[in-house]
Amino acid sequence: MDALSEAVLAGAPAEDLANTPLPATYTAAHLRTEDVGIFEGVADKDVRKSLHVGEVPMPELAPDEVLVAVMASAINYNTVWSATFEPLPTFAFLTRLGRQGGFAARHDLPYHVVGSDGAGVVVRTGAAVSRWGVGDHVVVSCVQVDDHEPATHADAMLGSEQRIWGYETNFGGLAHFAVVKASQLLSKPGHLTWEEAAGTLLTAATSYRMLISDKGARIKLGDVVLIWGATGGLGAFAVQLVKQAGGIPVGVVSSREKxxxxxxxxxxxxxxxxxxxxxxxxxxDEMIEQGKRLGRAIRQAVGEDPSVVFDYVGRATFGISVFVVRRGGTVVTCGSTTGYQHEYDNRYLWMHSKRIVGSHAANLMEQAECNRLFGLGKLVPVLSEVHPLDDVGEAARLVQLNQHIGKVGVLCLAPEEGLGVTDPELRSAIGESALNPLRQ
Known part of the structure; x- marks a missing residue:
């Protein structure tokens, strides 16, 4: 292990971290350009064949960037997309970014360090960074923006240069170190372990924007909310947010275990x-029949149709979502894990004055508001299991096959689970079982 990693693990003070040399290389989960065609004509695009763990060069830091020693990360579905090279190889994103020149050119490499979640320790800051300092404990937002773009200042998710870190950029979070913009950082909730904190921000903030934000469905007290995939990373946080907002979550799952x-x-x-x-x-007609069956089940349980449907499943569910939401209701979508081409009966949309709202990730204010809820103990992690970085392929395979529940964590520099807690009093007040409801 390099000297900087050892210093981080030893809890060295900021001055020592700043004076410890950067390693020339670091360990990272990455894809390789030579693998892009390996799944052509293959039915089972097994991500374990394309995700590699090994040494990559340490990149130079731009003035507005921060180098984070990543203690833990998590698997998101965009890592599955990346590792299957679908709907297109993510190297195309890196090439497009690299054409901007300057520091952006660093991203266009024959390898792609993936991962869009992370929690860790700041070990270097760029010359233009003043808000964050070496030694800070942080969680990383997945959203990178160009703060010189006017649209960013209205809503960062509307900026044409908005990108998802570790998917549309290089130097992602499934690694011992990660390069991020300073505007991606938020303070880590002190009562959470590294692995708990690392598995929250991307999915929880995405769910927050979809449900709570004025950019999404804006749920209110008493709203019935249908949540597809309610034990997935997005869905499990959606259930908590609906409960905290005073709504009635109706969760759909695919097995008795879930x-x-x-x-x-x-x-x-x-x-x-x-x-x-x-x-x-x-x-x-069969889609409508399924919608009728689901609608009857919901009305039997709560007495009315849902006012909001939370849908990231896509092709397999979207037509039912449009049918089953009440008159004047809202279907909010942020993804399509079962396919992007959706079919629905438009009569039930226009004649019943329903709305479809597209939502993508979350801006920094929404992420900060969501992170605050974790800090207050109002939201809790949804980890179901944790893997070492060397087993990242197995962890991603679980998500690829939908065999997981909640979030699948990955230990990066952290040698074991349970580390990183700086507020044991709040942790004790909330309780271990309440903090990890999906690990019981």
């Missing part, structure tokens, strides 16, 4: 779609 986990999260209504026979990629 139904048990959803009840542990405190979801008001749990629907196992495998028992009900809904949520398959169908169209036309």
């Amino acid at each position: 139904a048990r986990a959803l009840r542990a999260l405190g979801c008001d209504v749990v629907i196992d779609r495998s028992e009900l026979g809904v949520g398959t990629a169908v169209t036309g």
Whole structure:
């Protein structure tokens, strides 16, 4: 292990960290350009074949950037997309970014360090960074923006130069070190361990924007909210947010095991779609029939149709979502894990004055508001298991096959679980079981 990593793990003071030389290389989960065609004509695009863990060169730091020693990270579905080179190889993003020249040119490399979550310790700051200092404990937002772009100052997610770190940029979080913009950082909640904190920001803030923000559905007290994939990373945080907002979460899952986990999260209504026979990629009359079955089940449980549907599943569920949401209701979507081409019956949209809202990640203010809820103990992590960085392929494979619950964590520099807590009093007040409802 390099001297800087050893100093971080030893809890060295900021001055010592700043004076310890950077290593020339670091360990990272990465993709390689020579692998881009390996899945052509292959039915099972197994991400374990394309995700490599090994040494990569340490990049130079731009003036507005920070180098973070990553203690832990997490798997998101964009890492699965990256590792299957679909819907297109992410090297195309890196090439496009590199054409800007200057420091952007660093990103266009024959390898791509992936990962869009992270928690760790600041070990270097660029010359233009004043808000953050060496030794700070931070969590990393997945959103990189160009703060010279006017649209960014209205809503960062509307900027044409907005990118997802570790997916549309290089030097991501599934590594011992990560390069991030200073505007991506928030303070780590002190009562959380490294792995708990690392698995929160991307999915929780995405769910926050979808449900709570004025850019999303803006749920209110008493709203019935249908949540597809309610034990996934996005869905499990959506359940918590609906509960905290005074709404009624109706969670849909695909197995009895996931139904048990959803009840542990405190979801008001749990629907196992495998028992009900809904949520398959169908169209036309069968799609409407599935919507009717789901609608009856929801009305039987809560007495009314949902006012909001939270949908990131996509093709397999979207037509049902549009059908089942109440008159004047809102379907909010942030992804399509089962396919991007959606089919729905437009009569039920226009004649019933429903809305479809597209939502992507979250701006820094939304992320800060969401992170504050973790700091207050109002939201808790949804980790189900944790893997070492060397096993990142196995961790990503679980997500690829939808065999996971909640978030799958990855230890990077942290040698074991349970480290990084600086507020043991709050942790004790909340309770270990309450902090980890999906690990029971």
